[in-house]
Amino acid sequence: MEGRWLATCLLVLLGLQAILAFKEHDFKKCSDSAFCQRLRGKTGDVYSVLPDSLVITGSTATAKLRNQQEQAEFDLQLTAHDGVLRVHINEDPSKKRFEVPGVLLADLDQRQTSWSGHSKGETSAQLSLGSAEVTLTYSPLRIDVSMAGQPAASFNSRQMFNFEHLREKQEGDPDGWWQETFKGHVDSKPKGPEAISFDLTFPDTQHVYGLPERATSLSLNPTAGEGVESEPYRLYNLDVFEYEDESPFGLYGAIPFLLAHKPGLTQGAFWLNAAEMYVDVLKGPSGTETRWIAESGVLDLFLLLGPAPSQVTRQYASLTGTTAMPQYFAIAYHQCRWNYRDEADTRAVDAGFDQHDIPYDVIWLDIEHTDGKKYFTWDPAHFPNPKALQDDLASRGRKTVTIIDPHIKRDNSYYIYDKAQKKGLFVNDKDGKEYDGWCWPGSSSYLDMLHPEVLPWWSQQFQLSNYQGSTKNLYVWNDMNEPSVFNGPEITMPKDNLHYGGVEHRDLHNLYGLLYHAATANGLKERGKTSFGSDGDRPFVLSRAFFAGTQRHGPIWTGDNTATWEHMRVSLPMLMAIGLTGLPFSGADVGGFFGNPEPELLVRWYQVATYYPFLRGHAHLDTKRREPWLFGEEATTRIRTAIRARYALLPYYYTLFRQSFTHGAPLLRPLWFEFPDAVETFAMQDEFMLGPAMLVAPVMEPGAQTREVYLPAGSRWYDAITGEEAKAGRSTLDVTMDSVPVYYRGGHIVARKERPRRNTAAMANDPFTLVIALDDTGSAEGQLYVDDGHSFAFERGVFAHRQLTFKDGTLSNTAFTSPAPVVPVSSSQKYSSPAMDLSG
Template sequence: MGWVRSLTVIALTFGAASVEAFKEQEFKKCADSGFCERLRGKQGDSYSADPKSIQLNGAVVTAKVQHDASGAAYDLQLTNYNGILRMHIDEAASKHRFQVPWVLQSELPDSSQAWTKTRQSSSLLQLQSGSAQLTLTFKPLRVDLSIAGTPAASFNARQMFQYEYLREKQEGDPAGWWEETFKGHTDSKPKGPQAISLDLSFPGFQHVYGIPEHAASFALKPTTGEGIESEPYRLYNLDVFEYNLDSTFGLYGSIPLMLAHKAGLTTAAFWLNAAEMLVDVASDNSGTQTQWVAEAGVLDLFFLLGPDPATVLQQYGRISGTTAMPQMFSLGYHQCRWNYKDETDVLGVNAGFDQHDIPYDVIWLDIEYLDDKKYFTWDKNYFPTPIDMQDKLAVTGRKLVVIIDPHIKRKSDYYVFSEGESGSYFTKNKDGKDYEGWCWPGSSSWVDCLNPASRDWWAGLFSLSRFQGSTKNLYIWNDMNEPSVFNGPEVTMPKDNIHHGGVEHREMHNINGALFHAATWQGLEERGRDSYGSDGDRPFILTRSAFAGTQRLGALWTGDNKAEWPALKFSVPMCLSLSIAGLPFVGADIAGFFGNPDAELFTRWYQLGAFYPFFRGHAHLEAKRREPWLYDGTTTDRVREAIRMRYALLPYVYTLFRLAHTHNQPLMRPLWYEFPDEAETFSMDDQFLLGPSILVAPVTEAGASSREVYLPTSTRWYNFHSGTAMKPASTGGLLRSQESPKNSIKVDMDSIPIFLRGGSIVPRQERARRSSLQMQGDPFTLIVALNDSAAASGALYLDDGHSFAYKRGVYTERALTYADSVLSNAAAGIASTLLPSLDVSVPLPAGAKGLKSDAVVERIVVLGLPGGPAGWKATVQGSSQFLQAGPGPLRLKQGLPESGLIIRKPGLPIAAEWSIRLSKSS
């Protein structure tokens, strides 16, 4: 929610313009940070690797590195993890610095692959592994990587590497080394200067992406170069409400992963460092050059060698883990505002969805449900019977989510505070006493989640016996976990605060929110085992602050946005940036947290939001109520249609999440992810793909009657709503002119342009239900969209939708294919059809019997049959059974009768082997 209360007072006193100015002045720029001012744009002193110290031992190269001017010594290690190069540099001997915990996966060392030495001289070492070639130049220190002979990345090509070594304080040291002040807050620096600068070059690449979270374009814009005046991209997790758009300013999360893409090659770099970081981007004809500067930590740099987008994301998943498999209910629609005022209000909204025949799965409570802003409590005046309220929601198939933040009210008779104080579970100030700051409860302490004992204690608070008033149908929202501190520097915690093990907050700031999220996840996981037995219950926790590894825990939203058209537009590149940085369960507040959207903006945001992986409506305390039925009847009808579309697609979305869980693949994808050689897509962020099969082109301007849509030229496309094929101009269809590769698509308020990729099979469940729970066992519709070769493929993943039973093989995966006029349903890994480039299967555990399902296929729609849909018949292979087939519309409300062949009520089990042959009637 942000530090809204403080700014509300300022707005009343000075007016809205003063709020904007106040907001701008509250946060640092590069010139306000000593480490950035020292190192940004500066060529470093020379560093050299001692040739005599070079040792090659299988997959590992080690060397001694020296700062030539001071003689400071460092240890270098280069490790090859079969497609991943890890470069680690730390100060030698006893001066080892803070190494970020928790993120790296324990199985990473098991995948190492030996180097082959191809050349060594007094000046360099050259190594080969598969298609990857590494060249280590000794003086000045430099690393160059090539893939199949194509240059991919270079470290220190511009000699901007600088590693400020730990030292003793001396008379005459420069100002800012040991202390600096900003806006009245003094930051002591007991360890002195310890920043690291490095430059990474991507030769031949004109586009780089990632390093979220910023409200900026998807392809990162240059921040430095001739005629460019810009702040660097900042990675420092902060509570920034009503954030500016098209800005390099850092928001709530930081994932220091950058992808570089060009036709024929995708590569990436990931710096495991949780201190404040700033990144500059420059571009010229030779490629893209970047400079990264971190205030503290070590250089722990990973190069992901690709060579394609899917492989890069899989490699990143090997480092930091893959997406948690979500519960099915969490993929439905969520209804939230700050705040539903009492139990009557909650149950009234729940009934309103049923009265207006709109499906939804979750209703949320913000901070006003609490007793005096004390977490794990309920305000008995407004929520006297929370268990009864949750039980009534559960009867209708719905869940409740409540907010729980990391700041704990300092009150001696509050059990959470007294336990945290006596157990020493709170973050300390620089003097070693419990840190005291100001947040929603007033005077507060903050859980030190770097401390494993603190995390265990925090997790235990979520048990049903300790969290009085909670049930197994209650899930959690972690907000304010950057952490947000109203009276702190930049509205966060002082950097010289102390965490477990003597770690300064500056060293671990960006991972603070992820560790708090992890402790909450642990609590819900333990509660699930207590409530459901050994298979447990998958946690659902929404977080605002994120770091590498957050994907292992759950969902993220893009924070406190505005109900304005530009915020709608920028939500797409924001979600894309997070998605390709390994965090796919993302979404933006619909239809803007602050303000009051008109009916047009409200409608357009729901039409887009139905395709966010995380689909939640949310609004500020002072915003007008905006449940979907509170606008006019036509708007309600359109929003209902958008939400129902999401529910119809839940089988497809759930299958994509399985792929995210097993192979770390994003749901929201830039077009170049699927069409990597189409240069027109490299800068595109106003449309996207949901998985490999559905192209979404949101309408992001008021009053639009048309919009341009780029349809990649290497495949056939169909109108998602009608099933009509997109035809070239010569046959009278939609125009792709010679001047522009885009189609000009007419739009009305009933829908946004959506297209189905030729060659896809998309499973749907189309019966209107009140929630996803009621859809279990519903029949399926298969949409078969043929490509130019009259072929298609798709997949379906099914499990129980809530437990961890899938880990012991209680699931089914179906490969759906159409070839040679035969539609087949076979048991096979979904990656074999949705991700054939990786060719990595997920074997069933020993003894697994899979999942039984009584669900059947009730309809099959085949688009793009040669000669049109008329005159075909359908026969079950190996049987004399003929199925009713004929032309028909894809949807009753839209479409043409000739748009597809419909096979009605085949009644075939979705989880069984079968095939259907199509043939022309004689």
């Protein structure tokens, strides 16, 4: 037995060493992917609409589409929604190409909008959708959208649309069609070539954003075109160790959603496809061209017509849902480390915050708290009394988070593995046998999140009666859910692994983390009904991997960053891009996960992170301890000030989350989102708006003595510390280590709570302070939203939402009358099983 344990440890260490050693060459580039090589930059065959097949009804237009070279036919459907044009192309449904489940809201088809006008001509058809005009050209296929008579977007204007239809293997088929190898890993590709590509052009547009997650500039740089030769933007969820800044390489999450912005018009493009994807960006005097390639699936493209930035984010939310309303503690400060050693260490850290008068709400336990990396268990030597520990923390208003990853230790004495294995709930390899991959526990199996029995079974594991040692004050962290597989290709699962119904992993790879995250959140929601009564308890589950729709289930963070100034700076464009693409509850590890920040960097990082939507300090087990009081009194004082500043702003944050919950707006906003005609802001990423009322220009350079600040014209601005009015335009400020340039925008009211407290529970009954920043007319408006901070009682109207108005020297507050929410409040966070009808 001892020998087997030693062998397992050795293998785990070897796997860990492989991870610690991997470099850029361990991951694919376009040149390593057969489908990207085939289709990148390739003009497609001629695809033509068969005019006689075109049928236009109230909200749809359907037609047959033919590849003139191969004589293959496809089904084309255009669908009108409120401000959204859906373009769907698939081959014969009997071939069962994978279509992504569980992302679009279930009632989307019931929210179609009739065309406001349409006509059919000999060479094209015209469709009107509100202020948008859509031209469908028959041959070659082309779709053009204009807004107010001006060209807005064009699909297939460069004729790069390709749809590789499913076929039988033939002698002489090119290399890479039916099998390819990377770093010794063989992908059997049993279905052969099935990739899709297209071009989408935005005339007169020089700035596009989105396609997270990657550590690069907010306004996406060109990757191809005249004088440019770069890797395309890759969307493929991977466990990327110590990722580089200023790289187009995709990281832990993927949202195939891009925004294009120019004065007077913002648009969006969302391709619902969970396979590996590459996107090229080409810029020229006439506008921006984007080229998209996915390995499999179907074309399900949504063109979001705006025309304002807030309308695009609302339109996206109408497709994939809005942000889950968080618990109040979740938006406060979290303290984490891999790992707090034992119960005594955890209690000492908790006590340290009180001793140094630094507020915090949540302490986190990483993988070492478990018994042998078996999730839902506790190390009996180091955490012998987990309930008592949690109850002690809860007595002071604090919560606990434990990590639960998707890799399940293959050990029949481990009840989670034994039960799941007997039910057949794991992913299989290409031969139909239970897949065996390596992760932290060693030999591991992975839950098949597509299996219809996984959701109800997994949800039950979080009940207090099943998760021994847990309490109702314990919440969850899903890590490694890309999924990370130490001995797999690119540190993930083989693409030819098989899920329920024979679906290949290649088809749903980017979806896997979302499904795991959603199922975990559903488990906590079910636990809440048992533990808290009819109004339940809102789940809190942090995820590393994400996809479109993740916002409905919980927050994410940007993964394993590093203690460098570059990584601190790049966190802002990363978080803004993630927020613009529908996932506003996000953050970056404060101080950097890897490495040891010097006091100046750590202080500056806390000052920046004060304004992250999700605020957590975290560090690798090999780093020096970095609780906020370990860097000298000056650093402690400044970090305390930064964290207290966050707590003072929590009423404003919570109100912003309410707005995001109802209408899909990001919290952390690029300046152009609020000032869409201010061209000088379009590439700006070192300043941001927090909601509509505050502008933050953090100091992010070592040894800085000055900071250039830009305040957009058209608004009055007030220094948040002194209250003095600041002049619009560019200015250079003198700064010290205590400086964090923050401004209130005239015309807005911001609610705060000023009394320093140990956590949110202690400040629950404290009074509000209103900051009133007047505009040129001497007026201001704002909102304040308050509910119980933890339950779903708000769904039945148990909340206070007030409209705050200052006018003619009088402050008034009335019931806030909100525009209709994007989706009904009662259904906004519901999770449906992703199982598909695969019967025939």
